[in-house]
Amino acid sequence: MNTAARTGGGRRLLGLLRKEWLQILRDPSSIAIAFVLPVALLLLFGYGVSLDSKHVPVGIVIEQPGAEAASFAAAFGESPYFAPRIYSTRQAARAALRAQELDGFVVVPADFAHRLKGEGAAPIQVIVNGVNANSGRLLAAYVQGAWSTWLARELAARRVPIHEPVAAEPRIWFNPQVRSQNYLVPGLLVVNMTLVGALLTALVFAREWERGTLEALMVTPVSLREILLGKLLPYFALGIGGMALSVLMALYLFEVPLRGSLWVLVACSTLFLLAALGMGLLISIVARSQFVAGMFALLATFLPAFLLSGFLFDIDSMPAVVQAITYLFAARYFVAILQTLFLAGDVWGVILPNAAALAAIAAFFLGLSRRLLHKRIE
Template sequence: MRTRPRTLRLRGLLRKESLQILRDPSSLAIAFVLPVFLLLLFGYGVSLDSKHVPIGLVIEQPSAEAASFVGAFRQSVYFVPRLYPSLQDGRAALRNHDVNGIVVLDGDFAQRLKGDRDAPIQVVVSGTDANSARLLEGYVQGVWSSWLQREAQARRIPLPVAVEPVIRIWFNPELASRNYLVPGLLVVNMTLVGALLTALVFAREWERGTLEALMVTPVTIEEILIGKLLPYFVLGMGGMVLSVIMALFLFEVPMRGSFWVLAVCSTLFLLAALGMGLLISIVTRNQFVAGMIAILATFLPAFLLSGFLFDIGSMPPLVQAITHIVAARYFVAILQSLFLAGDIWTLILPNAAALALMAAFFLGLSRRLLRKRLE
């Protein structure tokens, strides 16, 4: 049985582009080495949790109650307490960045605590980093509340509390930032392959003058597009599988959703990223310019505007509106649901539909512009 000419041409284009990828170490490094590096960096080196924070404790008058309070800070994984004899010494340490905050117990702390009077503590926190300051304030309040409860139980006296909260944490009960960061890195990794590498495909052919030679052959525009994009699609899905394996078995991130749903949604996002990269490559015709535009238009938004690192709800309204044209935003929402919550269809389906719409738009526009430029 003879092979159809269309199949032969497509097979030849796929083989040519695959060999181009295999012979280019930078493409393989971006597809496999860089994702592994980012996963190791964010999984082990980057954390949104503050632990072992140096904090100064100023005890103006030593007592059994003050010693018990200091012990509560020493037992906490969040603090490394350092004792100072006076408030001036504590403030000096705070100014010199030796500690991130100071907690002051007045000289009459023990007496006020024993005599049915309020025994307030003073907390001074460095506000140079607003997020760390808020975390530190919450941690101090947590240690203070736990210590008060233990003191009340030891003395067998009721602790007057108007409202007693019962906190239950869903989806990430360990409050481990790794479970939040590692799935989001799949977006960054697939953006690298889908947009950055693809942005160089046609630009490289334009610079080398090989695209004109290709167009005098009987190949069609559709065959060229498939031959160019399919190897990078396989490369991107391979990087996705590698990232998921590392997330599950190396970082022990839970996977509560379906892997097949993840595969389908990853396909939609990768097609959208390929379409964006292809459009950039067709319009620019220059590898350097295409690479810069791909970083600014796809890679940086995947980091900053997708909800991967920063909560979209806390952004200004104008920036929130801009995030709706960032494909990574929809994929991050899907990944967070699949890894931490499960198959939440009311969340997955609208975001998957947005990815499918963006993929169709960018691929369709790329096809139209390529045809116009090659006529």
């Protein structure tokens, strides 16, 4: 009896795998979750989420036209960052800012030419709309840069010596053009796969409970390990497929460089997917109803992966308590790995500890799922 049960194990697992596979093929929703959802989200996010400002509407108030003022305004026109508009009074520019037609404006005063000769100390005023603090700060920095460049050129032409005691020379590694897609797209892959992994599995056990199929399954001599593997392997295959599709899109559609090696990417994705699927399995084992499982999967995945993974907001800048919370989410580790793999390369100092954390989370979720799944139906 026992030996028979043991030798039948392979066939039972194969039977379960084939069943799951047929169900996936017949029910387009799993395929949609694995392939259509990542593509749609990646397109939406990839194009919709960008922090690179271009053609920012900036007002230039020229109180008294003159050669200097015209040259200054022209310098703004050359920059791709700005879409300058000329105003003749501050009042007009202010009204435009209030009406959100402008993000900021620079006041070129009536005595601009005079001041340039260094005789008036009063500074030139820049006003930015600070509601979106990040955009406001970036705009201020861009205006400062445009101003410095123009001033240096102007003073050099007049042979006026300038004293800038210290010159700072910035070098931005990994992403010299500071293209935000380069870091957003790898992060989006993580948000995507968290959602896909959890949604794929969160519903599977709950669905079997609700349809009564699990009770019929439980009275066959199938073992729990076979049931779990029978669920995990097909959805893992789907998830990896979705991941591969997303990576291809990242490389060829969004032109993000991949500087690390492919096998590390595959290995880390495997670990992450196991963690995400494991969380989904656990949710569906505990919840037993598709509705509760779905609700929980969405709450536990999307917003944390979006806001707490370091994909958009820097974890270092969060308060300690919130930082501590981020350690609970697998997304955090995978974001660190992916941003490094895509933009920096195989940096083992980043990859190994994060991969270890992913492995631990995967082991935790899968182990707990195994413990909580009983062949009893109480």
